[in-house]
Amino acid sequence: MSGLEGKRIVITRPAERTRDSVEIIKAYGAIPIVTPTIELKDSKPEEMINLCKMKNELNWLVFTSPRAIEAFFKYCKDIKSAQNLKIAVIGPKTRETLDKFDIEADLMPTDYTAEGLLESFEGFDIKGMKMGLPRTMVARYTLPKGLEDQGATVILADAYKSEMPDDKSKIYDLIDDILNKKIDIIMFTSPLTVKNLIKVAKEENKEEIIDIFKNKEVLVGAIGPITKKVLDAYGINPIMPEVYTFKNMLDKLVEVINK
Template sequence: MNGLEGKVIGITRPLERSQAAVEIVQDHGGIPLVVPTLELEAFASDSLMDLCQRAGEQDWIIFTSPASLESLFKYCPDFKEKLNTHCQVAVIGPRTERVLNDYGIQADIVPEDYTAEGLLKEFQGIDLDKKKIGVPRTFKARDVLPEGLRKMGATVYLAEAYKSTKPHDTSRVQLLVDEIIQGKVDAVTFTSPLTVTNLFEMAGDKKEQLINSFKEGKVLAAAIGPITQKPLEEMGIKSAIPSKYTVKAMLMQLKEEMSH
């Protein structure tokens, strides 16, 4: 029995990021249900425009998501030309690397472990003392990366590249909550802590029922990695998690769990 065959799989990631997941679910005979619990909004913040001006001073630029890359190049199209020749670039994982390559830039660092912790591990052997590092990202991101880099002696410049917000139209999320409670959804996938917390916050007075649907095994949860898994664990919800933190690996792990 193919684990995803005929199963309804909820995909909570932003619409513009859900295509790969949809295709993988369909390829394995599943029914993708795309209901973003998160919206990404590109944002020309003062700090981002400042990083654009200071591009030539940076020793490193670190991109932790495709959204940060796309926003920076949208508002600072000549960013690549502004970088000095010794500036190096690190990305958090292969998906961000692919987008970087689309802009004609090669990554100097892609960690084995696609997390902030994984990136910091890669930097351990590099002298960052007095080095300037630009990090465009959402200000809702964890502080693990900038704090770790500062401890290594770097001057970190954080620039707000986009905003992560709850969807403006909540009706589809409300419908997803009802369908999970009614047992019409077989599994829900989560790709960031905010996709988790937003869903449960938006459930409102149905939050307890929603939590119980997962706890009772009516619906399975799949998380892309341990950082996304954490808010689920805090609610007592078990989730499938892959050994490699990619969307494909997460869905293959889910398929495995659903084949039992």
């Protein structure tokens, strides 16, 4: 018995990223509620194409999300022909997506954050190297700045954008379910998943959901420190795992519930 049996657990990540999360939650005997509070859209294909054309000039391609990989390979089919190109990924889910294109990662940190990736690169001499970084432009500047501080030239490419879903009806329903105590746990997987939910709640004059989270009437999970920081700003103290994956977040919730 996991302690999660029958619990209604909300997944806020983008719709195309929910399948594995749903299966993990079901494996614990809980009920997954899929309510994406962000939507991912391609941003600037021309920047993916230009980055692809540079493949023989680049020393590294650095991917920090599955979506960045998908956006890049949509416009770059022949990366295997690149000479002397290495690929870094930020974590296991990003590596799994890379595997689908039959390409192996050369580097993955043990700490699945920008800071962890930068620390891993300290084991390489990247001074003077060219590094391609396709990503969303609203991401923190920690990684490109850190790579530049290590002497690399970083070429940023706008791969995708994270936005409020066009259809917010599921978010409205989620807010009502939270207020009516029909939700047990909510899982946040990025800062924007938090911000968008709170934004809609405030627009609907239902920001009392913040107090429900604060009082732990609904348990809140944060996948990592950057997401936790946003929740902390609202006075919400989330449960956060030591390893920043969805499954580890769920395992941490089990540990807390069973105490």
